[in-house]
Amino acid sequence: MVIAEKERAEIMPETAPAPSGGVWAWLLQRVSAAVLLFFLGAHIWVLHYAAHGERIRLDAVMDRLRSPFFAVVDTLLLATVIFHALNGIRMVLFDFGLSRGAQRTLTALLWLFGLLAFIYGTNTLLYLTTGGPLFYLRSG
Amino acid sequence: MDEIRSFSRVNRHIDTWPLNYRLGMWAWLLQRITGLALVVYLFMHIFVISSAVWREGGGSFDRVLEHLQSPMFIAADLLLLAAVVFHSVNGVRILLFDLGIGVRTAKVYFWLLMAVAAALVFWGVFEALPFILGTGLREPLVGV
Numbered sequence: 536m537v538i539a540e541k542e543r544a545e546i547m548p549e550t551a552p553a554p555s556g557g558v559w560a561w562l563l564q565r566v567s568a569a570v571l572l573f574f575l576g577a578h579i580w581v582l583h584y585a586a587h588g589e590r591i592r593l594d595a596v597m598d599r600l601r602s603p604f605f606a607v608v609d610t611l612l613l614a615t616v617i618f619h620a621l622n623g624i625r626m627v628l629f630d631f632g633l634s635r636g637a638q639r640t641l642t643a644l645l646w647l648f649g650l651l652a653f654i655y656g657t658n659t660l661l662y663l664t665t666g667g668p669l670f671y672l673r674s675g
Numbered sequence: 676m677d678e679i680r681s682f683s684r685v686n687r688h689i690d691t692w693p694l695n696y697r698l699g700m701w702a703w704l705l706q707r708i709t710g711l712a713l714v715v716y717l718f719m720h721i722f723v724i725s726s727a728v729w730r731e732g733g734g735s736f737d738r739v740l741e742h743l744q745s746p747m748f749i750a751a752d753l754l755l756l757a758a759v760v761f762h763s764v765n766g767v768r769i770l771l772f773d774l775g776i777g778v779r780t781a782k783v784y785f786w787l788l789m790a791v792a793a794a795l796v797f798w799g800v801f802e803a804l805p806f807i808l809g810t811g812l813r814e815p816l817v818g819v
Contacts, residue, residue, distance in 0.1 A: 565769075565770060565773065568766050568770065569770065572763060572766075572767070575759070575763075583802070591740045591744065592736075592737050592740070593728070593734075593736040593737055593740075613721075616717060617717075620710075620713070620714045620717050620718075621714075623707075623710045623714065624711075624714060627707055627710070627711070652718060652721060655721065655722075655725060656721050656725060658725075659724070659725040659728050659729070662728065662729075663728060671729075
């Protein structure tokens, strides 16, 4: 006898679908993971092998970022990794079983944090590539 | 209805009692744990490198980076490498399973990919050892 998924979920809660946050979250997590395999590998490779054995110095970094290829790749890497990381956090927290309101709030907070982190990182990248960032941050 | 006893107090319909774990659950748990650790590292990395760039004073970025390339940090980087490699290789395994590849020989795949992961980590350790022991770094060639 076929019973509806909802009824079965009431009788056997362990068969309820995992509340991890929807199909897009699942799919984009995989897509960003595949993209990251490439970008992150390139990032580690370039940083540790391009000038093997030498200390990392600012002028070497700026030289590398002068080429538009690296600047674009680094920015895309930043966006993809922030998305993958925060989407992962979202999935882990959703699995604790949050209410609808909590889910919406959490998603909004994660988007906000992600956008701020991306703007912060891109600002630094802009400074390194063109010398003209969106905003200056003096520290040290 | 039977009383629900579960390991988790937050959502009692999820039973994640480690004594009931088999290999796949350990992999799932480790994926999440390394993921959380990497998230922490990620935002630290973005912040530290950015603030080193913004640091005032000539050569200050280089000074910070030199500090970050001292042997202790390189050894810590190997832990990071292990986390990244495990998370990536296990992620590849999940991607393959999602495409239906290797589901029936799951255990074989897992250990095969873990062998790949171990090889990558050993490679990293091998590469990093001279720098930890202090003999690897040389000044960059000027004017090249």
